[in-house]
């Protein structure tokens with residue numbers, strides 16, 4: 400890196416000089432790591448989590464839980480092994496301040512844990528987090544008896560959750576919220592309902608609901624903790640039960656974070672393999688092999704070794720109109736493929752990406768048009784047009800403090816020389832060493 404690029408926080412993305420031939424170990428799933436941390440904290444006995452993601456979002460979650468009185472003890476020989484010890488009396492400590500950074504799973508799951516705190520819990524986050532929608536979750540907590548005071552703009556961070564009085568924690572409750580801006584509102588409420596002494600039912604009143612696989616993941620994880628969550632007619636029910644995860648949990652790799660790496664095989668040509676790919680998974684990333692096939696990739700899964708391999712020849716097919724509502728978090732990686740494809744793609748069902756780490760529909764449109772691609776926003780998504788690769792030029796790409804915008808730009812940089820990314824370190828939100836992994840992948844060529 401030159402002195403200039405270091406000073407301006409720029410990283411020149413490596414260009415692929417030939418077909419790729421790499422095997423990439425992907426760290427643990429953010430969504431599973433933060434759900435298991437929460438469910439372990441809600442139990443009574445210690446739980447050992449193996450393969451836990453160690454990145455900004457999980458560090459924020461562990462720090463938040465420690466504030467609440469939970470112990471998260473890292474194994475001395477392997478930092479991805481963490482033993483979670485819930486507070487002795489089962490009650491969380493109140494009169495604390497929780498910092499959420501920009502992590503959706505922290506700002507949407509931990510306020511629900513504050514229901515069980517012995518005093519008010521104040522929540523704050525990055526400045527950029529102040530824009531992310533929070534109100535439906537907090538309305539849900541109010542319907543459960545909590546009081547919310549907004550310390551900034553109503554419906555947003557920062558705010559304080561004042562827990563319900565003890566007797567309110569023992570009643571059956573029905574709550575209604577509009578969760579169309581994020582599935583995490585439902586997930587947060589269901590996770591906390593797991594501990595409630597009474598049945599909680601949650602009805603979604605909105606027209607659309609994104610990221611259903613993430614809600615199903617929550618329901619499955621509650622079942623793993625001995626509970627039960629059912630779904631019928633836009634309503635989830637969680638009856639009373641004792642929450643206790645098994646004493647040892649092994650966490651899958653983050654399949655959504657595999658997307659830039661596996662997608663790289665389609666862009667640069669060659670083969671990229673990801674080991675420890677599960678035969679089945681609640682992660683939306685389980686849809687990725689199908690998406691990559693639709694883009695024209697040759698995708699194989701070896702049931703014996705659990706290696707997923709993706710081979711491409713550098714030519715990418717467009718997708719036409721394509722519903723991404725189940726897996727909106729993969730959209731930026733798929734947008735990189737679409738921007739380099741031979742036909743147009745229109746992604747639908749992802750209006751809620753406007754409330755992600757940044758307004759991703761605006762950011763993707765701006766960045767694609769910046770390097771010579773052509774994209775525009777639609778009501779609920781994005782149209783990305785096919786352009787000749789000869790029209791593309793290396794530019795300084797903004798990352799908007801958004802890990803997936805940074806990895807999107809790295810994908811483009813595989814074939815567009817001199818693509819520089821501002822603040823590549825933003826990838827640490829969910830990948831501890833993206834630069835190392837990416838450089839190894841690009842440098843590891845066929846002889």
Ligand SMILES: O=C(O)C1=C[C@@H](OP(=O)(O)O)[C@@H](O)[C@H](O)C1
Pocket residue numbers: 429430431503504580581582583586609610613727728751
């Ligand atoms: O519950 C979760 O772990 C997540 C749910 C999704 O949120 P949205 O429904 O807000 O997209 C997803 O995009 C996010 O990365 C993780």
Ligand SMILES: C=C(OP(=O)(O)O)C(=O)O
Pocket residue numbers: 501502503504728755756803829
């Ligand atoms: C939307 C995302 O994150 P968060 O958990 O912060 O919502 C994401 O990782 O794409």
